[in-house]
Amino acid sequence: MIATVVWGTGNVGRAAIRAVVAHPALELAGVLVHDPAKVGRDAGELGGLDRELGVPATGDVDAVLAARPRALVYAASGDIRPDEALADVVRAVRSGCVVVTPALYALYDPVSAPAEMRDAVLAAVAEGGGSLFVSGVDPGWANDVLPLLVSGLGSTVDGIRCQEVFDYSTYDQPDSVRYLVGMGQPMEYEPPMLAPTVPTMVWGGQLRLMARALGVELDDIRETLDRRALEETVTTRTMGTFDAGTQGAVRFEVQGIVDGEPRLVIEHVTRIHPSCAPDWPQPPNGAGAHRVVVEGRPRIEVTVEADDEGDNRAAGGNATAVGRLVGAVDWLAAAEPGLYDALDVPLRPAAGRLSGKRQ
CATH class of the missing domain: 3.30.360 (Dihydrodipicolinate Reductase; domain 2)
Structure with missing residues (x-):
């Protein structure tokens, strides 16, 4: 099982928790939140599930990354905080995580991304052995x-x-x-x-x-x-x-x-x-x-x-965007460290998820 953390529990993060729990190759290893009122609440509640998962939310990024999770779904917004989002993602990649996120628009196509952004990610990949795949939430x-x-x-x-x-x-x-x-x-x-x-x-x-x-x-x-x-x-x-x-x-x-x-x-x-x-x-x-x-x-x-x-159609759009990202985690975990795009990462069948029993 691939230990996977979800960072953020808004519209995208709720769907990400559900998607990680439903994926047969992934195990929800942690949930990171910014709002102090969410600290300590169970991931099942934050993800809109009808059961507890035994994973309490935390605001301690250092502790979560120190536990060396293999993957991280970065669901925090990058709309009004692009520099902070990039810094968070680079930090996670440097710690060795496979990171998937919709938050960094410029990296939808890494080939044409600003050199300073691309170089920061590639340096983190080289240093920590992590990977990054960015795909849009629109979706x-x-x-x-x-x-x-x-x-x-x-x-x-x-x-x-x-x-x-x-x-x-x-x-x-x-x-x-x-x-x-x-x-x-x-x-x-x-x-x-x-x-x-x-x-x-x-x-x-x-x-x-x-x-x-x-x-x-x-x-x-x-x-x-x-x-x-x-x-x-x-x-x-x-x-x-x-x-x-x-x-x-x-x-x-x-x-x-x-x-x-x-x-x-x-x-x-x-x-x-x-x-x-x-x-x-x-x-x-x-x-x-x-x-x-x-x-x-x-x-x-x-x-x-x-x-x-x-x-809810808006939530449905978020869920399919998240499904694309979370569905890529096990492929990325088996691939070489790197910066990937949608042409690199295959869109695969929902193997092991047909019954939906994990939900």
Whole structure:
């Protein structure tokens, strides 16, 4: 069994605890938390399971890493603390851990990552013998392995579009939704996540990774952005009230330009209420979905819907992102130490997990 630690117990961390417990090759060896109120609470409770696991949460990073766990799922946020997240991950890799995380956007495609970031990880790998695999929480597989797999089913490919279409009213992360993305803010507010160049910083690596896999060169990466205001005040189940006249929907694209045309596109269409921007693309059932469209011959469209935590599409997206990461741990543990990407790490069947008995 591979002793595995989960660092963070928010939206991603809860799913990570469940995924580690369910995996037949992994053993939950520890849970790290930042909130003092969570210290001492059982991992089963923090992970939303209906039983205790006998693993109390701790805030003592030194003690957890000193116990030399083989793997670590870094589920703490990197959205507003990228430098701290990188320092945490490097520390864990240097201690010899196989680390999987969605927190470091620039390392979705290590080849194009800033040299100082890549070099810091590679130095930790050389010193401690650990490894790192980064895949997106939005979820990463929808912007790399799934479109690449589907592209291989056609005879010709004219372009690939990866869409996230979501109602954010079920997404229990108020700081990200209200302040990073700007939902409920005045229309003159400039959301940090939507500022020029930021979408490219976050999703550009996935475009470069797809281009590399497809054997094409990107001429450029461009961004488009559209925002809509709420026509009426709405109240959500998880995040309270959003006033009329404030931002209620966002649509943006990060476009990989090939031969002067946007051939590879990652598009997000997000709302705080389905009444806002009804003319924009809609999910099949109103809650949320991820969609891949391969234009060519034949035209192929694949839509993925995932539910978790009580029929919650946002939680389902987190869970599938975590499933990709946690499912890679045993492969990484058997591989040579290194810095890996989605083209390196295979997406494998859920061997030993069909019955779900470990849940």
